[in-house]
């Protein structure tokens with residue numbers, strides 16, 4: 035056989051080889067590939083027969099190790115060569131040494147091998163690999179995070195446009211799975227009645243524990259009644275990356291002096307991320323205030339059930355937020371507002387407001403049973 039003819043055969047066969055998972059009968063391989071999709075592993079990209087860099091990674095359909103591959107042309111060349119030399123013999127996969135057929139003459143190689151779609155999708159995007167490093171680092175964790183960012187995401191704009199109140203109190207600061215872990219990459223459990231948040235880091239850890247087999251094993255991330263009964267078996271529709279929360283948590287951690295024991299923070303979503311901010315609210319815990327609690331209890335008015343989630347009261351430059359377990363007053367914004375409007379003459383004498391004391395008294399606000407003091411220094 036002429037070299038050119040040999041090349042032509044290889045080219046023709048190469049075109050026929052499909053990526054794994056395209057055919058019905060190959061469901062097993064699809065399943066295997068899915069289990070490898072988000073794993074971190076290394077692939078040696080030097081072809082074992084030619085010592086050249088692998089450009090199209092293939093393996094046989096029986097190969098048990100999905101971290102090993104050969105270049106398609108090298109594989110087909112090996113097969114074609116073998117067929118010519120030993121037409122009556124069987125054929126053994128050069129990667130896993132398993133017999134693929136009894137008689138090589140009757141075999142079409144494209145029915146026995148497949149291109150690895152996982153490796154193919156990322157190998158060319160990896161700079162170290164294109165720079166001639168022989169080991170390709172398959173970074174499944176990072177790819178999963180990217181997937182959350184473009185596929186399984188609650189977009190900021192959608193979330194914010196649905197908000198009735200632009201200011202949101204974040205009460206869950208630690209991951210629902212790992213109570214020591216501060217939330218940085220928030221994934222929200224969409225079906226959970228409390229919409230608990232799991233951090234991406236511990237979600238990934240949980241995935242490794244079940245060998246990435248969500249479908250078979252299922253994950254219970256939150257221990258509430260609902261979540262306990264309904265293990266998560268797939269990502270779509272169940273777990274979303276919350277872009278708006280991600281922004282809020284990021285800003286929260288940027289504040290240098292934030293108290294590590296804080297139980298909550300309040301964030302105001304403006305139209306843009308730049309204008310959005312944490313409000314340094316002063317909080318008064320009103321769980322014990324019976325009168326106040328009554329206001330948030332479910333009421334029935336003319337047959338309609340009604341309950342307050344959050345009430346905002348504006349008195350001049352002061353914004354007061356009420357929700358069922360506390361009152362928040364944004365004194366820092368008020369202070370900044372006063373200081374920015376101080377006139378020139380006063381500014382000359384370096385006149386500035388440094389502290390505001392604020393009192394809500396129950397004789398004016400009938401829904402509280404005590405007077406509450408707020409200070410911008412707290």
Ligand SMILES: [Zn+2]
Pocket residue numbers: 093094095096097098127128129130131132
């Ligand atoms: Zn094999």
Ligand SMILES: [Zn+2]
Pocket residue numbers: 223226227228229230256257258259260261262
């Ligand atoms: Zn739950």
